[in-house]
Amino acid sequence: MKILVCISHVPDTNAKIPFKNGQPDLSGISFVIAPYDDFALARAVELRDQTKGKLTVLNVGLSDTEPTIRKALAIGADEAIRVHATPHDAFYVASQIAAIASRENYDMILMGRESSDFNGGQVHGMVAAMLGLPCVVPCMKLDLYGRVAVMHRETEGGKEVVEVEMPFIAGCQEPIAEWKIPNMRGIMSAKTKPLKVVEPIDVPKYTHIVQYEMPPQRGTVKMIDKDNVAELVRLLRQEAKVI
Amino acid sequence: MSNVLIYVEAENNSAKKTSLEAVSYGATVAQMLGGKAIALATAALAADKTEELAKYGADKVLHAAQNPSQSEEIAQLIVAAAHQENVTVILAAKSIVVDLALPMVGAKLQASVATNITELPELSNGFVVRRSAYSGKAITKVELSGKIKVLSIKKNASELREYHKPLLLEPFSVEITPSKISVKEVKKQTGEVLLSEADIVVSAGRGLKGPENWGMIEELAKVLGAATACSKPVSDMNWRPHHEHVGQTGIKISPNLYIAIGISGAIQHLAGVNASKVIVVINKDPEAPFFKAADYGIVGDAFEVVPKLTQALKAVL
Numbered sequence: 001m002k003i004l005v006c007i008s009h010v011p012d013t014n015a016k017i018p019f020k021n022g023q024p025d026l027s028g029i030s031f032v033i034a035p036y037d038d039f040a041l042a043r044a045v046e047l048r049d050q051t052k053g054k055l056t057v058l059n060v061g062l063s064d065t066e067p068t069i070r071k072a073l074a075i076g077a078d079e080a081i082r083v084h085a086t087p088h089d090a091f092y093v094a095s096q097i098a099a100i101a102s103r104e105n106y107d108m109i110l111m112g113r114e115s116s117d118f119n120g121g122q123v124h125g126m127v128a129a130m131l132g133l134p135c136v137v138p139c140m141k142l143d144l145y146g147r148v149a150v151m152h153r154e155t156e157g158g159k160e161v162v163e164v165e166m167p168f169i170a171g172c173q174e175p176i177a178e179w180k181i182p183n184m185r186g187i188m189s190a191k192t193k194p195l196k197v198v199e200p201i202d203v204p205k206y207t208h209i210v211q212y213e214m215p216p217q218r219g220t221v222k223m224i225d226k227d228n229v230a231e232l233v234r235l236l237r238q239e240a241k242v243i
Numbered sequence: 244m245s246n247v248l249i250y251v252e253a254e255n256n257s258a259k260k261t262s263l264e265a266v267s268y269g270a271t272v273a274q275m276l277g278g279k280a281i282a283l284a285t286a287a288l289a290a291d292k293t294e295e296l297a298k299y300g301a302d303k304v305l306h307a308a309q310n311p312s313q314s315e316e317i318a319q320l321i322v323a324a325a326h327q328e329n330v331t332v333i334l335a336a337k338s339i340v341v342d343l344a345l346p347m348v349g350a351k352l353q354a355s356v357a358t359n360i361t362e363l364p365e366l367s368n369g370f371v372v373r374r375s376a377y378s379g380k381a382i383t384k385v386e387l388s389g390k391i392k393v394l395s396i397k398k399n400a401s402e403l404r405e406y407h408k409p410l411l412l413e414p415f416s417v418e419i420t421p422s423k424i425s426v427k428e429v430k431k432q433t434g435e436v437l438l439s440e441a442d443i444v445v446s447a448g449r450g451l452k453g454p455e456n457w458g459m460i461e462e463l464a465k466v467l468g469a470a471t472a473c474s475k476p477v478s479d480m481n482w483r484p485h486h487e488h489v490g491q492t493g494i495k496i497s498p499n500l501y502i503a504i505g506i507s508g509a510i511q512h513l514a515g516v517n518a519s520k521v522i523v524v525i526n527k528d529p530e531a532p533f534f535k536a537a538d539y540g541i542v543g544d545a546f547e548v549v550p551k552l553t554q555a556l557k558a559v560l
């Protein structure tokens with residue numbers, strides 16, 4: 001069983017993002033495996049253990065992402081691939097993943113349902129279209145029965161149980177598995193696990209960030225006395241006009 | 244020619260409200276580009292409900308004979324319609340199925356894809372859209388330079404505008420390769436207002452102490468015709484189903500009104516709700532961070548304030 005998990009390297013979700021010269025200033029911020037990717041990785045480690053397979057993590061990024069990749073190795077991945085490039089946009093990243101996956105024939109490709117930096121949620125669908133593979137998103141439960149995977153997929157207002165044969169792609173979210181914290185042994189062994197750096201393929205760029213802005217600020221909050229809820233109702237009707 | 248294709252989702256035979264908003268959005272974009280707005284609906288939309296699409300701005304409605312349910316099937320339908328109609332912009336209201344179908348369309352057409360768009364594009368300097376990044380901590384302006392642009396539209400990205408165009412209905416049929424995914428079981432909560440479609444959302448957190456206390460939340464939601472939502476710990480503890488969980492790792496919503504009850508306002512929670520037009524916070528702790536992100540606030544015990552609020556609303560609604 002060959003499992004690929006694609007991870008993105010994103011600012012810690014607790015971090016406040018300061019702006020400098022009209023750009024987000026990420027210099028003092030710590031980076032993590034994107035939370036949804038971390039769920040995918042956690043389940044992949046369990047499935048690898050169950051099937052005695054091989055788990056590869058892939059990241060498209062410059063060398064500054066290596067601590068994040070090493071963390072994935074410490075959590076339990078067997079080897080890593082870093083495509084040496086700035087992850088320009090979803091199409092760029094998906095094209096890199098597809099290029100590698102088309103050579104390697106993974107039985108499943110897992111990633112998060114979206115990254116927490118640009119929140120695009122596009123990469124899994126694009127890779128699926130590029131490779132002609134079925135794709136299940138958002139996947140909340142994933143069990144294997146031989147070559148068949150049974151998954152729970154969230155829907156608006158509920159969920160579905162779906163079945164698909166390998167190979168497939170899944171965009172994962174909780175409660176697929178609990179986030180795993182690397183232990184000391186994992187951290188030590190991660191240092192010597194293989195991390196291969198490969199050059200990117202040429203991919204045209206179809207999106208370009210031309211400007212960053214601070215999010216609009218809300219006005220100051222209007223406080224209403226708890227014994228005067230009728231005033232809140234009045235404000236919602238007459239001032240905010242939302243009810 | 245710069246035609247705009249809008250993929251329409253239906254629920255109970257009618258177009259979803261967010262899809263009608265997308266049709267209006269698409270009609271406005273078509274006007275800006277000097278092209279036509281073409282709506283694409285599946286057999287899930289009843290023939291006698293196609294009129295609505297013209298009302299909200301469609302110059303033409305392609306009504307597919309099939310009713311594909313899997314994203315990769317819908318992507319095939321959209322790609323075929325895009326080829327037939329020579330479109331340069333493809334858009335749809337955000338939903339779980341659309342969120343997966345559109346990137347597939349984008350990859351097949353070598354298009355520029357931008358998801359979760361909150362406003363009309365600016366066309367003065369290329370085709371530029373605004374979307375939030377870092378879970379709402381920044382806004383990016385993104386230029387889409389591909390020949391074809393694919394957009395998913397968030398709720399409230401544009402007004403529902405009535406155009407009252409004459410209905411031009413055209414049957415549409417393509418060969419669809421069926422998905423390899425088979426659906427074995429559907430577990431759907433019925434009779435609820437869908438969270439992603441709701442204009443008003445009533446949400447509660449760990450401050451409610453336990454699942455047995457959700458009665459008053461549901462009652463408040465009922466009076467307002469609202470959907471219910473919750474914070475992550477609440478769904479983690481199984482007090483509420485996972486699909487109600489909003490935030491960084493949950494659903495991201497943008498209703499007209501979000502009422503947060505007994506939720507502290509952690510940065511990851513705000514990531515899912517800060518695009519709401521108006522936010523009301525009810526919390527017993529005056530220092531709760533959520534008050535800083537709210538428009539209206541009440542410091543008080545939810546068990547006291549919520550029933551009173553429900554009563555006050557019943558009196559006027």
Ligand SMILES: Cc1cc2nc3c(=O)[nH]c(=O)nc-3n(C[C@H](O)[C@H](O)[C@H](O)COP(=O)(O)OP(=O)(O)OC[C@H]3O[C@@H](n4cnc5c(N)ncnc54)[C@H](O)[C@@H]3O)c2cc1C
Binds near residue numbers: 475493507508526
């Ligand atoms: C990577 C990551 C992703 C995350 N994603 C999400 C996410 O998507 N969504 C999310 O919600 N959280 C998320 N979290 C968790 C988040 O950080 C907070 O822990 C969570 O939002 C807190 O939920 P809460 O406000 O319900 O609970 P608490 O923080 O415990 O707050 C409860 C609030 O209720 C108030 N209260 C108590 N009793 C009463 C009463 N009787 N009346 C009125 N008020 C009362 C308290 O004053 C308090 O403010 C994430 C965390 C991480 C690390």
